[in-house]
Amino acid sequence: MRIAIPVEDNETEICPSFGRTSMFLIYDTETKEKKLIDNSAIAAQGGAGIKAAQVIVDEKAEALLTPRCGENAAQVLKAANIQLYKTEGTSVDEAIQAFQENRLEELTDIHPGFHGHGGN
Amino acid sequence: MKIAVLSGKGGTGKTLVSVNLAATAETAAYYDCDVEEPNGHLFFKPELTQEEQIFVKSPEVDAQRCNGCRKCMDFCKFNAIACIQDKAVVFPDVCHPCGGCILVCPEKAIQESKRPIGKIVQGHSENVQVISGMLNMGEESGVPIIRTMLRHMTEHPHPFTLIDCPPGSACVVMESILDADYCILVAEPTVFGVHNLNMVYELVQIFNKPYGVVLNKCLDGENPAEQFCLEHQIPILGRIPFDSELGRLNSDSHIVSRIHPAYKELFTEILQKVKEAVSHETAVDSQR
Numbered sequence: 001m002r003i004a005i006p007v008e009d010n011e012t013e014i015c016p017s018f019g020r021t022s023m024f025l026i027y028d029t030e031t032k033e034k035k036l037i038d039n040s041a042i043a044a045q046g047g048a049g050i051k052a053a054q055v056i057v058d059e060k061a062e063a064l065l066t067p068r069c070g071e072n073a074a075q076v077l078k079a080a081n082i083q084l085y086k087t088e089g090t091s092v093d094e095a096i097q098a099f100q101e102n103r104l105e106e107l108t109d110i111h112p113g114f115h116g117h118g119g120n
Numbered sequence: 121m122k123i124a125v126l127s128g129k130g131g132t133g134k135t136l137v138s139v140n141l142a143a144t145a146e147t148a149a150y151y152d153c154d155v156e157e158p159n160g161h162l163f164f165k166p167e168l169t170q171e172e173q174i175f176v177k178s179p180e181v182d183a184q185r186c187n188g189c190r191k192c193m194d195f196c197k198f199n200a201i202a203c204i205q206d207k208a209v210v211f212p213d214v215c216h217p218c219g220g221c222i223l224v225c226p227e228k229a230i231q232e233s234k235r236p237i238g239k240i241v242q243g244h245s246e247n248v249q250v251i252s253g254m255l256n257m258g259e260e261s262g263v264p265i266i267r268t269m270l271r272h273m274t275e276h277p278h279p280f281t282l283i284d285c286p287p288g289s290a291c292v293v294m295e296s297i298l299d300a301d302y303c304i305l306v307a308e309p310t311v312f313g314v315h316n317l318n319m320v321y322e323l324v325q326i327f328n329k330p331y332g333v334v335l336n337k338c339l340d341g342e343n344p345a346e347q348f349c350l351e352h353q354i355p356i357l358g359r360i361p362f363d364s365e366l367g368r369l370n371s372d373s374h375i376v377s378r379i380h381p382a383y384k385e386l387f388t389e390i391l392q393k394v395k396e397a398v399s400h401e402t403a404v405d406s407q408r
Contacts, residue, residue, distance in 0.1 A: 047199025047214040054202050072211050079204040
């Protein structure tokens with residue numbers, strides 16, 4: 001199973017922002033392979049969540065491990081049948097371990113997003 | 121003559137000032153561009169004459185025709201389109217309906233539909249023509265409504281027009297002051313009020329508009345907003361006292377200048393100063 005996690009530049013910590021993270025870690029639970037991909041949405045003026053979610057969809061991930069997620073991104077991910085799990089703490093390795101031991105809860109508190117502030 | 125009334129935040133007295141200046145003028149057109157929470161009509165209680173629905177264009181994807189080529193998604197600089205299971209999906213609240221996706225779609229799978237976002241309501245209240253823009257709840261941007269109001273302003277010019285702006289200094293405010301000949305900045309006598317005054321002060325300078333300040337809620341003693349005006353040599357057009365009688369009348373949706381002689385006088389004086397400033401500007405402008 002392929003899982004995706006938004007990660008900081010140091011590659012070991014989870015990024016608190018899904019849409020504006022600089023990279024995603026794609027981890028294959030069967031082959032234990034790790035791959036880092038750039039988030040093309042990092043500098044997007046708007047719709048970053050949608051674009052970042054598209055990156056995850058295109059990577060054919062089946063689950064996303066993230067501390068939080070906005071509603072537009074969640075809509076894209078759900079339509080692509082990607083499961084959302086809520087991470088605790090900042091360690092990427094711990095999050096992967098917790099996921100594999102079925103200790104992560106589903107992410108249900110989807111925030112309304114930070115888009116559209118200040119008019120357009 | 122078009123006068124815009126603005127302030128860095130809500131509740132400073134934009135509507136109080138613009139409604140009363142319009143009511144004091146011999147005749148006026150009052151445009152409520154604070155489309156997210158228009159309240160000028162609560163004071164004027166206009167006899168309604170016209171109502172116009174405002175629509176924005178919104179792209180709609182025909183899933184039968186869409187082959188998932190992603191040309192629309194790659195084109196959209198607002199990232200309002202995702203491609204899921206080889207079908208384009210539009211996010212209307214992120215879309216700035218530019219029509220680009222419709223043009224680039226080789227399958228002609230995207231069509232433009234119209235989505236209502238609000239309305240413009242017109243009416244009369246004695247000497248004042250009242251035009252209010254009203255944005256539907258939950259809509260992201262009132263700019264299309266304000267643009268329609270400005271077009272209306274140009275097509276039906278009135279000798280004296282007052283524009284009640286939205287609070288702050290964001291796009292909706294810039295849109296509202298675009299055609300204004302003069303800007304009135306309403307300020308509160310607090311440090312926070314000065315911060316907000318500074319925001320609109322910077323804005324009117326960027327837009328190269330002549331401006332003056334009305335100091336609202338004035339108390340005896342120190343007034344940081346007045347201090348700010350003195351330091352920056354900003355003309356002060358008038359001072360509205362922090363008066364419980366005014367507060368009561370205003371919160372009962374009365375137009376104070378129509379029922380209270382002292383306030384009629386106060387707003388007449390402000391109006392006079394504004395008119396002088398505008399005619400002075402016009403004279404200076406014609407010499408340039």
